[in-house]
Every structure is written in C-alpha cells, then in structure tokens.
Amino acid sequence: MNSFGRPLTRNEDPRLLRGEALFVDDVELPGLLHVTFFRSPHAHAHLLSLDVSAARARAGVVAVVTAADLGDYWQPGPLLVPPPPVPGMVFNQRCQVPLVRDTARHVGEPVAMVIAESRYIAEDAVGDIFAEWETLPAVGDLEAALAPGAAFVHADLGTNVAAEVHQARGDYVAAARSAHLVLKRRFTYDRGASIPMETRGVVAQWDPRADRLTVWDTTQAPVVIRNGLAAMLGLSERQVRVVAPNIGGGFGPKMMMFYPEEVLVPWAAMRLGRPVKWIEDRLEHFFSTTHERSQIHDAEIALDASGKILGIKDEFLHDTGAYDPYGLTVPLNSQCTLLGCYVVPAYDSRFTAVFTNRTLVTPYRGAGRQHGVFVMERLLDLAARELGLDRAEIRRRNFIPADAFPFDQGVIYQDFSQLSYDSGDYEPILDKALAAIGYDDFVARVQPAARAAGRSLGLGLVCYVEGTGIGPYEGAKVQVQSSGKVSLATGIGSQGQGHATAFAQVVAEQLGVDLRDVEVTTGDTDQFYWGVGTFASRGAVVAGSAAHEAAKVVRQKVLRTAAAHFECAEEDLVLADGKVHVAGVPDHAITLGKLAGLANPMRGAVTPGTEPGLEATSYFGPASGATASGVHAMIVEFDAGTLRPTILDYVVVHDCGTVINPLILAGQIHGGVAQGIGNAFFEQLAWDENGQLLNASLADYLIPTALDVPRMRLEHTVTPSPLNPLGVKGAGEAGAIPVGALFAQAIEDALDLPARGIEILEMPLSPCRLWEITQRG
Missing domain, CATH: 3.90.1170.50 (Aldehyde oxidase/xanthine dehydrogenase, a/b hammerhead)
Incomplete structure (x- = not known):
C-alpha cells in the first residue's frame, strides 16, 4: 500500500x-x-x-x-x-x-x-x-549599545556584548585583492512579532x-x-x-x-x-513572547570578471534582547545560511550578539536564515547589475554542481556539527522557476508593455538553502491493537503541521493499513517519555524516521507471528489491507487484530525471550542536518500613488527530498510565504528612545490579510537525503526564508530604482517606508 x-x-x-x-x-x-x-x-x-x-x-x-x-x-x-x-x-x-x-x-x-x-x-x-x-537609560540601538559610555543592560558584565563568533575559511583578503569587482553594502533587517x-x-x-x-x-x-x-x-x-x-x-516562540x-x-x-x-x-x-530578530550586516562580495564569486566577508550585529537563553542559534543560522546554493571559495564572517532593553529574541520561523539569504541574494543582484549580467545567469554560474555533494561548507552549524550539504541539484530548480514565471517573456514583452502603459510591474527571483532535520533525536512507539487499529505515539509536539497524517502515512506504508486506521498521539509525556521538540523543520525528518523504524520492527513481528500461524515462510506472506494472507490465496487471511491477540496469549507457554504484543519503540538521531533548497519567483505591481503592492503571480519550486504528502507540504509552503510577506512588507515593531513599544496592537502592527497573500503555484524536484531512511528533508521554513530578498529585488525592478541610484538594503518595508526611500532619488 x-x-x-x-x-x-x-x-x-x-x-x-x-x-x-x-x-x-x-x-x-x-x-x-x-x-x-x-x-x-x-x-x-x-x-x-x-x-x-x-x-x-x-x-x-x-x-x-x-x-x-x-x-x-x-x-x-x-x-x-x-x-x-x-x-x-x-x-x-x-x-x-x-x-x-x-x-x-x-x-x-x-x-x-x-x-x-x-x-x-x-x-x-x-x-x-x-x-x-x-x-x-534604555539600550535599543545596536551600535549605540556598543559605543563608549553606553548604559549596560547587565551592569555586572560591564559590556553589552552577549557573544562574539568568528568563522572563516579560505583567504578573503587575497580573494578581494585579485577580484575584478568588490562590492560593499550595509543591510538591515528589523524586528517583528510572531502573532500566532x-x-x-x-x-x-x-x-x-x-x-x-x-x-x-x-x-x-x-x-x-x-x-x-x-x-x-x-x-x-x-x-x-x-x-x-x-x-x-507555534512558529518557534512556543x-x-x-x-x-x-x-x-x-x-x-x-x-x-x-x-x-x-x-x-x-x-x-x-x-x-519572544520576538524575531534585528540584525545589521556590513557585507562585501568579491567576484571575477565572469561573475564567479571569489569570496564574501560579513560582519554583523545581532539583537538578542535582554537575555540569551537560546544561545546563538539565530545568528549562527544567519552566518551559515548566507552561503546559500553557491560555491564561495573564501568566507570570513564575524557576528556580535548584543544585549538590549527589549524583549528576548529566539528562533521564529526561519530563525535567522532570512538574514543570510537577504544579504547573499542582494549582493548577487548588485553584482549582476555592475557586471551587466542577467540576475538568473549570475546565480547559475555560481551554483554548487550536482556532482559535488556532499558539500562541506567548512563552518560550524547550529547543531554543532560541520555544515555539510547532504544532497542537491540546484539548476533544475532554477530552470523550473524561470519557466513557470515566464521569465523570458516578462523581460522581453510584459514589463516593457506595462511601463509603456504607466504600470509598475517587477519580477523577483531568489534562491535559497534551508538547513533542516537537525538532531539530537526523536522516538516513536508503534502498536497494533486488538481492534486491528494501529497506534503511534511520539514525543514531538504538533502545532498544525499535519503530523497526525504524515506520521500515519509513514506507519501505514509499512503495516499495510489505511492511514485512517492509524491513531497518532503527539505532545503528551504520558504517552511517550522521550523527545526534544518541534523546531528547525525536523518533524518529518527525525520523528518521521523514528516512526518508520518502529513500524519496520512491528512489520517483522506481524510477519513472524503470521508465519507461525500459517506454518509457512515469512517470504510467502502478503501484508495488505489490514490483513496477512498467503501469497496467491487471498481468502486464507488473518487480520492484524487477531494477530495482535496471538502475540499476547493469555494462557499457555511461550518461547523464552519472546516479546508480547505487536509493538516496537525506536529512536532516530541524524548524524547531521539535511539541506532543502528552492527558488521563489514573483511578479508584483505597485500602485504609483500609494506604493501598495499587488502580487500578480507567485511561484515556488522546492526540493525537500521525498514528498510524503504534497497537500500538507503545500500548506506548509503557503503558510510560510504568507508569513514571509508579512516579514517583508508589513510587520515591523517600532520603539521610542526610552524602549517603549509604540505599535503593540493589531490596530497599529500591520499583518498581511487574505487580500495580500496570493494564490501560489508549487512545483518540486527531488534529491533524496542520504541521512535518513525516508530520504526526506524539512520544509517548514522554506516558504518564509527568501521572501524579503524577493520583495527587495521586485521593488527595484518594478519602480526602476537602480536608474535613480536607489537600492533596497533593508527589511521589512511598508508603503510608507518605501515612499520615504523613493524620495531620495
């Protein structure tokens, strides 16, 4: 089945x-x-x-x-x-x-x-x-917090530095010295709230x-x-x-x-x-409730004359808020995710996490990955413009080739292991996205015609890698009940991801039952004793793999028990439709419920060492995290008077390895894109100089509505992960990660800002903020 x-x-x-x-x-x-x-x-x-x-x-x-x-x-x-x-x-x-x-x-x-x-x-x-x-005195501005004479959030420390981390590989100085082009920019990505x-x-x-x-x-x-x-x-x-x-x-703050x-x-x-x-x-x-992150990046990229990346240097400040119980997960994600889909021979990255008198910052959907993608994709946009290259072509020239996996990035990731991309093939993803959005036709015909008619249409095209499926482990217990129903319990929690369906599919696949006959329990410590939690796009990868392994053991017990019942070899049995029968004799069958009874006899002797029941508990811990990837493409129109965007078309091409349930996957992507749109063009917390939050209500804090979130077209490619038995990769944050960079590129394209010497180097925006930026030129 x-x-x-x-x-x-x-x-x-x-x-x-x-x-x-x-x-x-x-x-x-x-x-x-x-x-x-x-x-x-x-x-x-x-x-x-x-x-x-x-x-x-x-x-x-x-x-x-x-x-x-x-x-x-x-x-x-x-x-x-x-x-x-x-x-x-x-x-x-x-x-x-x-x-x-x-x-x-x-x-x-x-x-x-x-x-x-x-x-x-x-x-x-x-x-x-x-x-x-x-x-x-309240500390809010990141640079002011590190300036001489700044008030200390924690007076006993004598500094507002929460952490400093430097990771480097290759020789960036030499790369910049030999480069045909070196671009330097400052990028900012401000705070938001999760608003579940x-x-x-x-x-x-x-x-x-x-x-x-x-x-x-x-x-x-x-x-x-x-x-x-x-x-x-x-x-x-x-x-x-x-x-x-x-x-x-949930989205992380829970x-x-x-x-x-x-x-x-x-x-x-x-x-x-x-x-x-x-x-x-x-x-x-x-x-x-903890917020998402504010960061300031001073970044530069060195390229040769053909547009090949020689090196990247990035120094950034990260706002951790008043406390740092979640360590360095968010800025580490930014530091590592910046490398994206590309070959970067030399990389030099240093961040300083800063204490401020603001609510704590912890992972929120994307958990710092947005920042890394924003910096890299914006640098590539700027470089393409300087070198006279097409924005798709500069990305294509720098992709990690498909035969280079696993690809070691030479830095330490948030799971404390070396960041290594398990598998991937990025060029087919880009090609699918270009075809789906009608890239060539848009550039050659649609946009010029729109401009001639006085309309401001722009296209955005962004690539990304999403680190997923980190350890340390999750577990699952699978049991065939006397009714023939199957129960699955796992220690992982669920906040709407569809675990009760996806995990049921994993178990049903092994036990030959309808997924409606698999009862899934998550988030109850009485039902399953060990687990870590739902975060970092790890549910299907880690808990799903544990469920798969437990179901495999139960399958073996089912066949062993049925073989004893039929007095035949296990290889001669067929397990399907909640029954086991001898191959070629479908009418000669026994239900899983009856087999569960045989495996748990109330009278008589049993073979020493026999385990009662048809059940098993298994754990799965990946050696390192997996890496999903994708491309988002968008066509957006801006109202000339209000600068309010209308998204006309939105395409996502994603590779998350084996797809368990495309309907649930689509829901994950749709929800992530909706949040990404909010992060990019609506949601920004505003503070005064005394650290008072000025827009702490849904009357003042803008979030996207159903009118702002477009219908999306989703396509997939599949490069299975070799790190787990299902070949799956996570997808929970893929919708949200690239949207800020996508909006920035599309805004510049729609309003022809580069011709006026204007660049979009900050997120999030709003019609008001965009109007302020466009008045510079």
Whole structure:
C-alpha cells in the first residue's frame, strides 16, 4: 500500500472543523483559579519598592506572588542551547528570572503574579499594585549599545556584548585583492512579532492523592518542559505530565523556552492546591513572547570578471534582547545560511550578539536564515547589475554542481556539527522557476508593455538553502491493537503541521493499513517519555524516521507471528489491507487484530525471550542536518500613488527530498510565504528612545490579510537525503526564508530604482517606508 506522494486529506481536520479539538484555554477544572501579571512599564529600571497589599485585600484575590515569596524557587532559567565549540568564541550567559526582584530589563517583564477566582478580578487587582521605580537609560540601538559610555543592560558584565563568533575559511583578503569587482553594502533587517492565532497559555493541576502534577501548555517541546519543571519543583519526571494539545500556531516562540509564566503557574498550583490558568492576551503577547530578530550586516562580495564569486566577508550585529537563553542559534543560522546554493571559495564572517532593553529574541520561523539569504541574494543582484549580467545567469554560474555533494561548507552549524550539504541539484530548480514565471517573456514583452502603459510591474527571483532535520533525536512507539487499529505515539509536539497524517502515512506504508486506521498521539509525556521538540523543520525528518523504524520492527513481528500461524515462510506472506494472507490465496487471511491477540496469549507457554504484543519503540538521531533548497519567483505591481503592492503571480519550486504528502507540504509552503510577506512588507515593531513599544496592537502592527497573500503555484524536484531512511528533508521554513530578498529585488525592478541610484538594503518595508526611500532619488 503506497500512500507516499499522494495529496491525502488530514486526519486531524474533522475534529478541528467540528470545534471538538482541545486547546489550552478549553481546559476547565473544578476550582480553577486565574492568573494575571503586573509587568514592568519601563524598559530599564530599578525596582525600589513594591506594594501589593491593596491587591491582596481585594475580594476574590487568592494570592499575590512577588519575587520575595518564591524563596529558593527564584532562580534564573536554564540555558536551553549552549554555544557551539567555535574557537575563540565569547559568550556571556544571562537568563531571565521568574519575577523582577531588583532590575527590570524590558517593558512587560513580569514583576508580580495575581491569582484570583476570575480573570476579571485578577485584572482589577493588578491595578491595585503600586511600584516605585528608578528609571535607567534604555539600550535599543545596536551600535549605540556598543559605543563608549553606553548604559549596560547587565551592569555586572560591564559590556553589552552577549557573544562574539568568528568563522572563516579560505583567504578573503587575497580573494578581494585579485577580484575584478568588490562590492560593499550595509543591510538591515528589523524586528517583528510572531502573532500566532492562539497566544500562549498554561494550566496546571496538582493532585495530592496521586502526588502528581499535570500541566497543559502551548509548547513545542513538552518533554523538555516536563523534565525542566520536575527538576525545578523537586519532583521525579514520572510525577509530572505535560500535555501540549492542539496549538494555534507555534512558529518557534512556543519552543522549550521556560517562560516565567510556564515556571510560575505550576508552582502556584502546587502551593495553593487548586488548578491555575493563565492565558496571554494580545497586548501581553507583544511584550512577553519572544520576538524575531534585528540584525545589521556590513557585507562585501568579491567576484571575477565572469561573475564567479571569489569570496564574501560579513560582519554583523545581532539583537538578542535582554537575555540569551537560546544561545546563538539565530545568528549562527544567519552566518551559515548566507552561503546559500553557491560555491564561495573564501568566507570570513564575524557576528556580535548584543544585549538590549527589549524583549528576548529566539528562533521564529526561519530563525535567522532570512538574514543570510537577504544579504547573499542582494549582493548577487548588485553584482549582476555592475557586471551587466542577467540576475538568473549570475546565480547559475555560481551554483554548487550536482556532482559535488556532499558539500562541506567548512563552518560550524547550529547543531554543532560541520555544515555539510547532504544532497542537491540546484539548476533544475532554477530552470523550473524561470519557466513557470515566464521569465523570458516578462523581460522581453510584459514589463516593457506595462511601463509603456504607466504600470509598475517587477519580477523577483531568489534562491535559497534551508538547513533542516537537525538532531539530537526523536522516538516513536508503534502498536497494533486488538481492534486491528494501529497506534503511534511520539514525543514531538504538533502545532498544525499535519503530523497526525504524515506520521500515519509513514506507519501505514509499512503495516499495510489505511492511514485512517492509524491513531497518532503527539505532545503528551504520558504517552511517550522521550523527545526534544518541534523546531528547525525536523518533524518529518527525525520523528518521521523514528516512526518508520518502529513500524519496520512491528512489520517483522506481524510477519513472524503470521508465519507461525500459517506454518509457512515469512517470504510467502502478503501484508495488505489490514490483513496477512498467503501469497496467491487471498481468502486464507488473518487480520492484524487477531494477530495482535496471538502475540499476547493469555494462557499457555511461550518461547523464552519472546516479546508480547505487536509493538516496537525506536529512536532516530541524524548524524547531521539535511539541506532543502528552492527558488521563489514573483511578479508584483505597485500602485504609483500609494506604493501598495499587488502580487500578480507567485511561484515556488522546492526540493525537500521525498514528498510524503504534497497537500500538507503545500500548506506548509503557503503558510510560510504568507508569513514571509508579512516579514517583508508589513510587520515591523517600532520603539521610542526610552524602549517603549509604540505599535503593540493589531490596530497599529500591520499583518498581511487574505487580500495580500496570493494564490501560489508549487512545483518540486527531488534529491533524496542520504541521512535518513525516508530520504526526506524539512520544509517548514522554506516558504518564509527568501521572501524579503524577493520583495527587495521586485521593488527595484518594478519602480526602476537602480536608474535613480536607489537600492533596497533593508527589511521589512511598508508603503510608507518605501515612499520615504523613493524620495531620495
């Protein structure tokens, strides 16, 4: 039964569409209490005094918790991702505490937790709290943060440098000296928020009779949260159950973060002996959920006269926010992803991560890859213009050839291994994209005709590589039940990626059952004990491979049990349609359910060493990450008066290895492109000089609507990954990564900006910002 490559509808959708799916805010328990937080109104300030007496006296308030009330529980959170083993690296670790005790380092940092009989009472009680502050200078601008005399986000460090990492290979100085052309530019890519449909939330219940804590959490890494909470609360891991139910969008900020709220709500439930709920409101989301990244790149490219890259140098600043619990994942991704699909003989890259008085920065869909792609693709656009080359041709001339894989890039990636591209063939992807978008016709006929008619049409064409499928591991347990149904449990969480369908297809492929008969459980630590989490486009690669390996073992057990039943060789059996039969005798069959019963006898002797049941647990850990790749092409029209874009055509050609389900893959790409459009042309957080966020609402923070997101045309090429048994590569971030560079190129093309001496070197933009830029010429 071959279900791979077929656009099968999702198993999880009926319950979602009927409104029967469980989300964290749906959890209602007897005696449930509700939490709100009193948060710092300042970006940087000493807390001189805190008076919560009026809040505690309000009717319906059960408790008000401050840092002083936490005792030994008041500790900085863990370093979630340590820095990689890069020689000469500097790393200053500073992780967030649950509640501010002396110094607030960003607006919205929690200071006190109010617990009440209702959310309404808790919100009113927050207004009763009085705090006296000594405000301090706020650090926001990255270059100013490193200038002499700058205020320090962490005074004990005596610097705002969170980290410094230098990676190099080849001799860039020699490459630049011998180059026909050296181009230097400054590129900026500013902050944004993730804006999921569902904000974060935590519900915790302590059962003293069972001596057990249950936590429902909007997390992408339930096993990691369970382990961390158990350690913090002095419990065994078996005493803690974390359930990540349906989640309305994760995108990275709901990862294994140990946010203050995740730490405090379970603590409160245990202390009060009552269940406790906190649901983040939309205003809180802008301050308390981690942001995506701001970076400033000073980059240069050296090329020979034919347009071949000789070397690239890039020095950049990365805004890590007030703390750095997620280590250097984001800037490392930028540093490594910049290399893209191209042969770069000499590479010299140095970044400085900077502490600022802003909300923390952690991975958000793309996780720094956008920046690397933006810098490389913009450099190639500029170089093509200087050398009189077609933008597609300069890319083609620099592609890594198909016979060069695996291709070692000579730098350390975020998974701490040497960055090596496992497989790829980039030229066919480019050719498909050029044909699909009608590139030659657009350049020769469509654009000139549009300009003659007074219309501003432009085309963008961008290539990228997406690092995917990193370790360390995931696991899966597959079991044939007595009903004939098959269950699969895995420790990975799900936030709408279609795991319940894709993983079911993987298992169904091995066991010869309909994928509708495979029940998939994710995100429940009682159902599967070990796992890392959903991030870095790793679900299908790592957890899918674990499910495949477990299903293979179960298949062997099925055939072994059936062979004993039929008294024949395993090679003579056919496994299909939920049954096993002897080849050539389809009527002589036994169901999987009956075989499960035979494998678990209630009476009689069994062979020593026999394992009962038709089940298996397997783990898969890749030696290194895989690399997907693709090309996006877009035709866009800009209104001459408003400079608002209308995307007329959008093409994605992607290689993510073996395609399990093209319908789910298309959904991943569509969603990523929608977010990429937001990152490129709508979403930008605005701050004043005091570190106050000026557009913390959906009335002021622009996001793309259904009118801004076009229909997309998707095509695929396939170069299977040799690093996993399925040959799959991830695709979760592919839609978002190249869109900023795509917009920049298309804007210049549509408005003929190079002829006016104007270049697009920043993201994100908006009609207003684009108007300001175009007034320079």
